[in-house]
Amino acid sequence: MTTQAWFADAKLGIFVHWGIYAVDGVTESWSFFNGEVSYADYLKQLDGFTAAKYDAEEWAVLFRKAGARYAVLTAKHHDGVALWDTALNDLSVVRRTPAGRDLIEPYVEALRRHDLKVGLYFSHLDWSHPDYPYRTLQQLNAEPIIEEPEHWERFLRFHRGQLRELVTGYSPDLLWFDGEWELPQPWWRMDEIHADLVAMKPGMVFNGRLLGHGDYATPEQGAPTTPPEGPWELCYTINNSWGFQGQDQDYKPLAFLVQLFVETIGGGGNLLLDVGPREDGTIPSEQAARLEGLGDWIRRNDNAVYGTERGIPAGHFHGPTTVSRDRRTLYVFCFDPPRDHITIRGLKTPVKRITVLGTGETLAHRRVGGFSPVPGMLLIDAPAACDRYVTTLAVELDGELELYRGHGRD
Secondary structure (H helix, E strand, C coil), rough: CCCCHHHCCCCCCEEEEEHHHHHHCCCCCHHHHHHCCHHHHHHHHHHHCCCCCHHHHHHHHHHHCCCCCCCEEEECCCCCCCCCCCCCCCCEHHHHCCCCCHHHHHHHHHHHCCCCCCEEEEEEECCCCCCCCCCHHHHHHCCCCCHHHHHHHHHHHHHHHHHHHHHHHHCCEEEEECCCCCCCCHHHHHHHHHHHHHCCCCEEEEECCCCCCCEEEECCCCCCCCCCHHHHHHHCCHHHCCCCCCCCCCCCHHHHHHHHHHHHHHEEEEEEECCCCCCCCCCHHHHHHHHHHHHHEEEEEEEECCEECCCCCCCCCCCCCCEEECCEEEEECCCCCCCEEECCCCCCEEEEEEEEEECCCEEEEEEEEEEEEEEEEEEECCCCCCCCCCEEEEEEEHHHHHEEECCCCC
């Protein structure tokens, strides 16, 4: 399957972990699985989930300010609590919480008003369903066994039924799967799921956890030192928690998040940056401020972000880069203010002009050294003013980008 073009050029998405776990500020689903709280106490949070200040329009405006092109909302996490009025059981915020309404529909409508692609997260596993072969943490390493095959078939009908509700009810552009890892791959019969989904809506994008049928890789919480070859997406938290946990005040600095974003797009990926709304639907100000700050940087440097591809290999420049789609502009990202000059090695294509994004300053440059077939090293004068977070240089080329990748003359 070919990944949709919009996804490859999206660069930034917003992950939204929102569910009853925000009431007590416990870890989503895992808190009862790991024994931090009892399952009964976990479900008591249903009584406190109000969504009283939920404004999907505010979310969409914030996501757009951040420079995002899509968002992914946790329609159902491993706890099995649906954010829509599923007809397949009563475990939903519509039927079991004071919120009492579908929370996905306003999200979908608001995103589309602001030209954002709609993503929905769905957990394959369901630790609340009576037919799911739930294992405790202590049993996790034991080989799972289907003791009652008809129970598993019943669960698969439930699983596929909920997916059908999401696709036919909301027509998402992207489905973000999770929870595939707990049971053997053949049990899920992913070929059937994929065929059903494509028949319902051709052109949807799937992450790699639709085993064997995903469009892109999804590393979590750690930027890969060697980026995947194909499309990929790094999902990452702004503090240390996916969902809202009030005691977690370890927010990452904006400078770090800007650099992480640059490193991700330089490696050809998208950054899926997570927020965890409170139970009432409000996004913590510390998270909103970082999204807005990232968006400000992106607007100053948008030519180096959208309409670009992964940058040149490591070693040519000591930092991330991107390349324009026509391969006639190389964008280099400087994390630290250059004291003297910036160096690019192995660039064979002649340079027409070099400017600083955000200020428009033109920088002097020259070639030094070089001996056939090795091109001279490009030295670029340091800019007079640098960006507070990451300074971007646009290296306009006289022709398509060509690099020397040899070992020089023996």
